[in-house]
Amino acid sequence: MVKSTPRALKLENLNILIDAVSQKYRTYGPVAKDGENAWEEVKADGELSLGCAATMLPAKHILQPVRLDLYSFKSSGGFQIEEPGFDEKIALFGVSPCDVNAILALDRVFGGRFVDPYYWQRRENALIVASNCTESAEESFCTSWDTGPELYSDYDLLITELADGYLLEVGSQRGKVVVNGLNLPGATQEDLKEKASRLDAARAATKKRLPVPPDDLHQLFEERYDHPIWVPNAEVCFSCGNCTFSCPTCFCFDIRDEVKPSRKEGVRNLEWDSCQLLEFAEVAHHANFRRLRIDRFKHRTIHKLSWMKQQYGLTGCVGCGRCVRWCPSWPVRRGRITSLADPVEIIADMLEPPEKVEGVERPGGVIV
Amino acid sequence: MKEKRRITSGKPLEKQIKVDYLARTEGEAGVYALVSDSEVKELKFNIWEPARFFEGFLVGRMYYEVHDLVSRICGICPISHMTTALRALEKATGVMISEQTRIVRHILAQSQIASSHIIHLYMLAAPDYMGYDSIIPVISEHPDIFKRYYRMKTAVNKLSTLIGGRALHTMSVLFGKFTRVPSRKSFLEVADDLKAIKDDALETVRFVSRLPIPEFYSENIYVSLKGKDFYPINEGRLASTSGLDVSEDEYRAHFTEQQLPYTNSKYSALNGKDSFMVGALARINQNFDLLSDDAKAIAAEVGFSVPNHNPYLNNLAQAIEIVNGIDDCINLIDAFYPQKEEPAFSIREGEGGAITEAPRGLLYHSYRVSKDGVIEKADIVTPTAHNASNVEKDLNLLLPTISHLGVEEITMRCEELIRAYDPCFSCSVH
Amino acid sequence: MENPYIVEPAAITSIRQETDETKTYTLKFVERERTLQFTPGQFNMISLLGVGEGAFSITSSPLQKDDFEHTIRLVGNLTRAIDRLAQGDIVGVRGPYGTGWPIDSAKGKDIFIIAGGVGLAPLRGLINLIIERRNDFGVVEIMYGSRKPDELVFTSEYDKWRAAPNISLFLTVDEVPEGFEWTHGRGVVTNLLGLSKIDPANALAFVCGPEIMMRFVARSLTIRGLAEENIFVSLERRMECGMAKCGRCMLGRAYICTDGPVFSYPEVRSLPQNLLAASF
């Protein structure tokens, strides 16, 4: 008879768990790359680099690869289509709470009336080993959304770093199967207390906060859609798309066909795309519904902070701070150098009384 | 080419050789000759490649971008221009590079020489002797030869790509350093690839030696770097078979250039008068002893010995150099343990020149740099500019010996001779 | 898992040239007996594998069960390749997508159908449906404008439309080339509203055309007394998926592909970044 596993276990070191997971799953995790963290496949001797420091690309790129073959086709009179299958078991090891919350948002995007099989085949096969953040990165503001530093649900396994090892919590049957064979001791009351106090400390260390309650954002953007501060902000935007590519909840993509030299076969593939790029909304005859930089800049900001919530019930920002970090433009606002894409700074901008922003003219409408 | 036979009473038969645009070379040049019986009446080797004035516009640029810009002198040997410019600039500004950077630059240069030679032999030179106008028919008619070519080029390109980021116009090369040096593991992987094509390289020597290469004797002065302990690529003494043996800094004391009205390339001369040959044949003629054992052995096997005075056999010399280059790279990689280094340097004003061996021969760059790092003077002499006058000399010698042949055949022979020099007209008119 | 990105082969059973640049294609699924269930105003994604995919309104009437029609104008890469196709060629189809015209709320009411250019395409199915179910609806006035007379689409059906009881068709063009005989209106389509006999109090308007035109039409209609919520417009944006995944057609919080393309005028006015929006 198998003894049932208690929810909270004590783990001496991570390797025990990584070994157990990687035996059953192709395992991905944040590893050090060129001085930053990046989600890559974790090799047996690889070193995970956990903690709050957000990875370059979010874990999303494991669930929806940056480039992906939708299907291949052959034509001979009519056509035959061949779909690539995906049945590999994958594990996301060390997902931070904000990223888990971002995945929940993506679940809604790729679910709904039309279910996107490419995302879901991976998602359903994915074991989520989440990791609470016991430290706080300068850029993140997850506490404002309550998307971190602590994760409460929606994980298979959850680890929290303690002074002498890790607390391992089991959140699903699938997670339980992984740890069952490991013979781990149960966690003590002290361990649980230590977790709570560590996460409280991390919460307290997260200094960056939204200047308004999240629920007010919808109204703020609605009322101040034409706030003059958008103009100087958009003026320094490169429209480079770094903010959207690094965002864990951005999902937009492009579909393109490629033909093989025979011209009778080819593949239709998908690649990430960004609303910040000029060509994103271009239609025939080079008409463009978002030709102006300011329209694109507004679209991304408001989509993340307000519209996505209206569309999916979950906000499009989880406060991970990636866009803050990777935006190459650093304007001076309120006397400090800040990141242009920083949602917190943009909201603070919006709160400035419109009359106080001078010398800027609002360019008229959409040019079509 | 057009054939014109003018038969006028009393006059001997004149043959006009005219190639407007030489094929399968890099850049644009033509040749015009008028031969009657065994006399060359007129000869013009006309390099009409449009001038780009590198020496002119480099003035005013910053020291750290010169190597990148000059690499665009030539699409085939960008690495040679890069390395030479860097050595000259580093000398001028008093910057010392690490031993590691030196070694990696050497391996990179060797990989480029091998790649260039492979392309020249198989794609540019061999079709002549195999009776094709390009390599395209070779793909289907001699798949074994094409595959051998393909394997070799893939392997050496892999080495250039590993170090440089891509095979052409590498980008990891910086003033004073590399952006990053690959790990020993990845170097060893490529070394395995190089070992795997060693037989192909030896076979290439045999293949070239079996091509119907004409017998032709033309005693030249050969100029190249001369090595002491190893086959010279990026450094060595400046030497000639006519007795020159000086340091590279004395280049300008012995070599001069002259502009001619019918060609955009300047013509180089040794001691103000002599034409001379540079390139693989010149290097081997002066450094045969420094070749790897296998290179020497295969040379002996195909009956190649030095000094060799058949310029057509520059092709064979290149094939032998491929073997040598592969051996050189394998040995260097074997003993190479990359370290992470973050070299810091400051620059001073000054002037400096450097010479390296590009695939096609001796390459000279020299610069003067101001204290702010701005280029004040640039001087570049390329292998094909060095060779240009010798090509004319050889054509003058060759034409009388083949003047009895048909115009088509004479033209072919002349083209083969020029191609044997592996000229790069883009380089020559930089 | 069912894959909604996969297209089904459909054969072109006939092609009708509408204008120099526009053709109407009749399509029929090849692999299985399937009728396309749709409401006029909805669209399909049409693929030419190897070239691309695009959104095209279904222009036939939903009562036409055996096959369906698309009217496609040559504007670029995909449409150029489609333009070269011949009868018997196969295209890929998925759909239908989007919302259609709110036909049920139009029952018993008078209807304005106002279109510009190829914007008549999503309305043609509706017109033919109305004719087939003539008794369900009140008076219908079709107001259609294009740049030039030879750019009008569906001209072969005008007689049929005019012949139907209580339907009038008003035409207008921006310019008439010299030597061309033209007895209808000139100028913008809003001019035609002066000819209307419909009582706006009991009417609905279905509008499709360039955004700038729809803006003026909507404004004129409200001035004539049509309630804003009785005006419906169809919008166009670039689309890659048609299923609210690719994000391209997003307009504020709305997806044109699933929340639209047919919207009521007040809805559109609340969305930013379009010419009908309140603040522009």
Add this chain to the structure above:
Amino acid sequence: MTANSNSNQKVKAAVFKFTCCAGCQFALLHFFDQQVETLELLDFVYFKMARRKELDEPYELAFIEGGVSAPEHIEQLKAIRKQAKTLVAFGACAAHGGVPAIKDWQTEIDVEERAYPDPLLVSSMKVSPVDEFVKVDHYLRGCPIDEVEFMEMIRSIAADKRPYVREHPVCLECKLKNNICILLMREGVQESMCLGPVTRGGCRVVCTSNMRACFGCRGPMSNPNIAEMVRTFKGKGFSGKDIEMRFTEYAGLSAEFREGARAYYERKAPYYKRKAA
């Protein structure tokens, strides 16, 4: 049903060289090994670097390599345009003038005299991109051209559809490759003065993947924010000279990069204008 699937004819192509290093043609030779299948869609009726054959056949597709720098080039170019159905600007020099166009930034005669004792013997004028004289159908940018983009173009032209040429910035591909941002994370002109945010991508970020700052060889993207690029460079501490040099290396003739090169001297980058609090 794929595009044009019933046509199996090869496209007759010709390669012409003007003022450049011939590196793009040479890159094409390189592709011959790996991409035989795609290159077989073309029949090179004129390709001097690869084939000993005169131009004696009509062609549909012309690759123009190099910029225009001599009066005789213009006539040749116009003749080529007349014949070719599709004309492709092949490489940075054809698209933007490339490195040789650095010459245009200085007094012409000074430059020429530094290189030749008698410049009058050399036929030359200012360097211009090909589209200054003829209409260009497609651009293959880059110094040198990118293999993947080239192959996609050949296949598309052979299938008679529009080739996919990326218009987005280099940054995008860096992110998709999970590269760190060297503009933000590194120091030094050579490694970190990155034009990525304003340069057109499609190069598969060979430079930044090798820790080298993008030097803009593919020219400006579709709507580059040059003023902000200049401001960012200044913010990172690069000098006006550095900025001018960076913008003029490979595509200095493009209107946008020209603006960047001049911005330092001609205006201060705009920023917030606010009332005093």
